[in-house]
Amino acid sequence: xxxxxxxxxxxxxxxxxxxxxxxxxxxxxxxxxxxxxxxxxxxxxxxxxxxxxxxxxxxxxxxxxxxxxxxxxxxxxxxxxxxxxxxxxxxxxxxxxxxxxxxxxxxxxxxxxxxxxxxxxxxxxxxxxxxxxxxxxxxxxxxxxxxxxxxxxxxxxxxxxxxxxxxxxxxxxxxxxxxxxxxxxxxxxxxxxxxxxxxxxxxxxxxxxxxxxxxxxxxxxxxxxxxxxxxxxxxxxxxxxxxxxxxxxxxxxxxxxxxxxxxxxxxxxxxxxxxxxxxxxxxxxxxxxxxxxxxxxxxxxxxxxxxxxxxxxxxxxxxxxxxxxxxxxxxxxxxxx
Amino acid sequence: xxxxxxxxxxxxxxxxxxxxxxxxxxxxxxxxxxxxxxxxxxxxxxxxxxxxxxxxxxxxxxxxxxxxxxxxxxxxxxxxxxxxxxxxxxxxxxxxxxxxxxxxxxxxxxxxxxxxxxxxxxxxxxxxxxxxxxxxxxxxxxxxxxxxxxxxxxxxxxxxxxxxxxxxxxxxxxxxxxxxxxxxxxxxxxxxxxxxxxxxxxxxxxxxxxxxxxxxxxxxxxxxxxxxxxxxxxxxxxxxxxxxxxxxxxxxxxxxxxxxxxxxxxxxxxxxxxxxxxxxxxxxxxxxxxxxxxxxxxxxxxxxxxxxxxxxxxxxxxxxxxxxxxxxxxxxxxxxx
Numbered sequence: 001x002x003x004x005x006x007x008x009x010x011x012x013x014x015x016x017x018x019x020x021x022x023x024x025x026x027x028x029x030x031x032x033x034x035x036x037x038x039x040x041x042x043x044x045x046x047x048x049x050x051x052x053x054x055x056x057x058x059x060x061x062x063x064x065x066x067x068x069x070x071x072x073x074x075x076x077x078x079x080x081x082x083x084x085x086x087x088x089x090x091x092x093x094x095x096x097x098x099x100x101x102x103x104x105x106x107x108x109x110x111x112x113x114x115x116x117x118x119x120x121x122x123x124x125x126x127x128x129x130x131x132x133x134x135x136x137x138x139x140x141x142x143x144x145x146x147x148x149x150x151x152x153x154x155x156x157x158x159x160x161x162x163x164x165x166x167x168x169x170x171x172x173x174x175x176x177x178x179x180x181x182x183x184x185x186x187x188x189x190x191x192x193x194x195x196x197x198x199x200x201x202x203x204x205x206x207x208x209x210x211x212x213x214x215x216x217x218x219x220x221x222x223x224x225x226x227x228x229x230x231x232x233x234x235x236x237x238x239x240x241x242x243x244x245x246x247x248x249x250x251x252x253x254x255x256x257x258x259x260x261x262x263x264x265x266x267x268x269x270x271x272x273x274x275x276x277x278x279x280x281x282x283x284x285x286x287x288x289x290x291x292x293x294x295x296x297x298x299x300x301x302x303x304x305x306x307x308x309x310x311x312x313x314x315x316x317x318x319x320x321x322x323x324x325x326x327x328x329x330x331x332x333x334x335x336x337x
Numbered sequence: 338x339x340x341x342x343x344x345x346x347x348x349x350x351x352x353x354x355x356x357x358x359x360x361x362x363x364x365x366x367x368x369x370x371x372x373x374x375x376x377x378x379x380x381x382x383x384x385x386x387x388x389x390x391x392x393x394x395x396x397x398x399x400x401x402x403x404x405x406x407x408x409x410x411x412x413x414x415x416x417x418x419x420x421x422x423x424x425x426x427x428x429x430x431x432x433x434x435x436x437x438x439x440x441x442x443x444x445x446x447x448x449x450x451x452x453x454x455x456x457x458x459x460x461x462x463x464x465x466x467x468x469x470x471x472x473x474x475x476x477x478x479x480x481x482x483x484x485x486x487x488x489x490x491x492x493x494x495x496x497x498x499x500x501x502x503x504x505x506x507x508x509x510x511x512x513x514x515x516x517x518x519x520x521x522x523x524x525x526x527x528x529x530x531x532x533x534x535x536x537x538x539x540x541x542x543x544x545x546x547x548x549x550x551x552x553x554x555x556x557x558x559x560x561x562x563x564x565x566x567x568x569x570x571x572x573x574x575x576x577x578x579x580x581x582x583x584x585x586x587x588x589x590x591x592x593x594x595x596x597x598x599x600x601x602x603x604x605x606x607x608x609x610x611x612x613x614x615x616x617x618x619x620x621x622x623x624x625x626x627x628x629x630x631x632x633x634x635x636x637x638x639x640x641x642x643x644x645x646x647x648x649x650x651x652x653x654x655x656x657x658x659x660x661x662x663x664x665x666x667x668x669x670x671x672x673x674x
Contacts, residue, residue, distance in 0.1 A: 134585045148519060148527040182485060182569040190485040190566050213570040214577030229527050230570055232519040233550040237571060240551030241578040245610075248471045249586070252606055269589055273582075 001317055003310060004096035007036030007044075008065045008083045009103025010299045017102065018044035020306020025054045030314065033096060035060045035083045062086045065103075072106030076114050084108065088115040091292045097317045100284065100309055102297035109146050112290040119322070121329035124150070125289030126158045126228065127296060128165060129235055130282040133219035134273070140166050141216075141224045144285060145232035152195035155179070155225050159205050160332065161288040161325050162223040168319035169312065175222035178211035180230055185210070192227060200225075203332075242277040246270060278305075283312030288325065293317055338654055340647060341433035344373030344381075345402045345420045346440025348637045354439065355381035357643020362391045367651065370433060372397045372420045399423045402440075409443030413451050421445065425452040428629045434654045437621065437646055439634035446483050449627040456659070458666035461487070462626030463495045463565065464633060465502060466572055467619040470556035471610065477503050478553075478561045481622060482569035489532035492516070492562050496542050497669065498625035498662050499560040505656035506623075506649065512559035515548035517567055522547070529564060537562075540669075579614040583607060615642075620649030625662065630654055 005021060007014045014036060021032050022045060034041045038061035045057055063081040066072075070079070079085055084103055088111040091099045101108055105127065112125055119125075126143035133139060142158040143150070159177045166175040179197055181189040186197060188210060200207040208221055216224055216234060226234065250267055282305075284297040293316045297309050342358060344351045351373060358369050359382060371378045375398035382394055400418040403409075407416070416422055421440055425448040428436040438445055442464065449462055456462075463480035470476060479499040484491060496514045503512040516534055518526040523534060525547060537544040545558055553561055553571060563571065587604055619642075621634040630653045634646050 134581055135588075145519060180570065182482060182566055182573075213572075213574035214580070216574060217577045217581040229519055230567065233517065233567055233570055234574060235550075236519075237550035237553060237574050238578060240549075240554045241575060242582065243551070244471055244554045245579065245582050248610060249607070251472075252610065270586070273585065273589065 001030040001314065002033055002096040003030055003313060004033045004035060004087045004090050004099045005310070006083045006087050006099070006101035006103050007034040007041045008062065009101040010297060010301055011102075012300065012302060013102060014041055014044045016301060016303045017306055019048045019303035020301070020310065021045065021057055022048040022054060023303060023307040024310035025056050028056070028314065030056065032057045032310070033060055033090070034058070035087045035090070036062050036065070060086060060090070066107045068104050070104065070107065072104060072110040073114065075104075075107050076110045084111050085115070088112070088294075091294070092116050098293040098295065098313045100295045100297060100313055102299055102301050102306075105145065105296055108287060108294060108296050112287050112294050116294065117291045119289055119291055119326050119329060121333045122157055122161070122289040122325070124154045124157070125287055126154075126161070127285050128158070128162045128288050129231075129285035131216070131224060131235070131238070132277050132282060133217065134276055136219040138170075138282065139216075139219055139222060139224050141226070141231055141235060142288070143226065143228035143231045144235050145228045146287070147228035148232075149229070150192060150227035152192060152199050155192070155196040155227065156199045156203055157289065157329070159200060159207070159223055159225040160203070160328060162225065163205055164324050164328060165286060165288060165316075165321055166222045168321050168324060169315045172222045174206050177205050177207045177223040177225060178209065178221035179207075180213065180216065180224060180226035180234065181210035182212070183210065184212060196225075238277075242274065246274045282308070284309035286316060286321075291322065293322060338367040338651065339370055339433040340367055340650060341370045341372060341424045341427050341436045342647070343420045343424050343436070343438035343440050344371040344378045345399065346438040347634060348439075349639060350439060351378055351381050353638060353640045354643055356385045356640035357638070357647065358382065358394055359385040359391060360640060360644040361647035362393050365393070365651065367393065369394045369647070370397055370427070371395070372424045372427070373399050373402070397423060397427070403444045405441045407441065407444065409441060409447040410451065412441075412444050413447045421448050422452070425449070425631075428631070429453050435630040435632065435650045437632045437634060437650055439636055439638050439643075442482065442633055445624060445631060445633050449624050449631050453627045453629045453631065456626055456628055456663050456666060458670045459494055459498070459626040459662070461491045461494070462624055463491075463498065464622050465495070465499045465625050466568075466622035468553070468561060468572070468575070469614050469619060470554065471613055473556040475507075475619065476553075476556055476559060476561050478563070478568055478572060479625070480563065480565035480568045481572050482565045483624070484565035486566070487529060487564035489529060489536050492529070492533040492564065493536045493540055494626065494666070496537060496544070496560055496562040497540070497665060499562065500542055501661050501665060502623060502625060502653075502658055503559045505658050505661060506652045509559045511543050514542050514544045514560040514562060515546065515558035516544075517550065517553065517561060517563035517571065518547035519549070520547065521549060533562075575614075579611065583611045619645070621646035623653060623658075628659065630659060
């Protein structure tokens, strides 16, 4: 297997990307291809490999980068020499099996659509993000931000694709699906959730009904399905809340007097907990609905996050998730049409 | 002033309502009217007033109650003898200055619309909830769940009404307004937020632009404006996250070994913090856009929450918020028409 990695994307590139690639490469037989400014990447990898050279990392040069300020579709069309466009083209042409990037989400989506292409029968690809559950098994939140406006059928496709991923990559048997809504009862919500509820109920998915936002952090379903606007709100608010609470507690427990009462020990515990919420540690978010495996890493991923993303991406490829989605959607569409 | 309170609404009624009314009544000269099963309420109040009788609480009998299972509009039309319908009618007829209830949000909205009536020029009334900020001043989140589908002009009205409330009741000078969106830059989001952005930018409000969900808990604006679907998601996810994190930390710090290390002291601190997040303590959520002051209390409000809601409701009436809204919207509509 060949794992293509965007060496230039994300807040901590290229350092964290190279370090993570080195960490991962030591434990696997697969080849890792780093795409980006070759000289920079070579130096960076050699720094992290130290005295134990690695022979399963190679490099492909890219002369430019796409930033978050670039208009995604335009950047994909014009920046032909960027790491994302080169990586996506390699993926499309079979010069690699999966593409991983911590770069612009919009550019990855646009590249997925314009270069790699949609799976036939899927109307809208989605970002399906692992949603960390404190003290429990993570859920998948889909769509986490690709489609700010959705039709009811899109939500059913998100649920189908996420269920396949959760079953095949995370080993959840018959994954449960819940629809984010403003009430648990059928008939609640806006026109999108009302119609999506009926479609999901009539599907072959293990649909458990509506879930209120307060229950999302409790891990009540394997797959949490929603439109990309709401999904993005949920993901970012979760992040903001965790950050805010941990910061406040840390401040409260380490100021003057209280610092004495064993607080430092407790702050350590707290940081452990905070880590459970760290998306960067969760192996990235697959973009599902396109013809090849593409994984978006959190922009702030550190080396460990990069490594775990690479390890999960291997399962994503080995379990042939894309083909399972392709076949499942054909069955669904065949029945529906 | 006469404060009408639904004695039968909420998870802790009538106990918490009566206890809260007693607590509030002792500190004010205004009259509190409890609506509900008179015998029950009289007994309950007499239990909490103990040996110091209170002369500023009176009772109005209501033979039935509206529950969360009732279809709101139908319940308002049919349950004429319910505490909500009686309370709303008293408010409409000038037999009281504000109506407070911890009962069904839907019924309060329906009652507000059908009995009390909309303010002319306001398209859709909204629930404007106080959003607690850890270690900072609370924001107002509007709409927090009344309108699951909104037009851009609705969001401008929510922002206007909330700004007036924040300025007059919470004393925020020239309150800042931010629009919940999936990116900070202009042009981000769905068609609703894109159009609302332009309308807000062209209004006289102190509009600061988009706010991402991760920044909502940081208290970056006095007024956080959004559609009722998203607002409900934000409110409930915030509640769920706080609950979940506090519970996990408490468990982690009180199990076996760790309990020794001064943890009990720290758990106390933690519970203090948790209280900062307790909506029930925040004086309820005004329903803005109707012709009289109506305040929705959290269903799980305790006696202290009931008391603080009563105290805030007094400011709501004294600062004449409804009239300020009425006059402001006439100016806005006059200019726009």
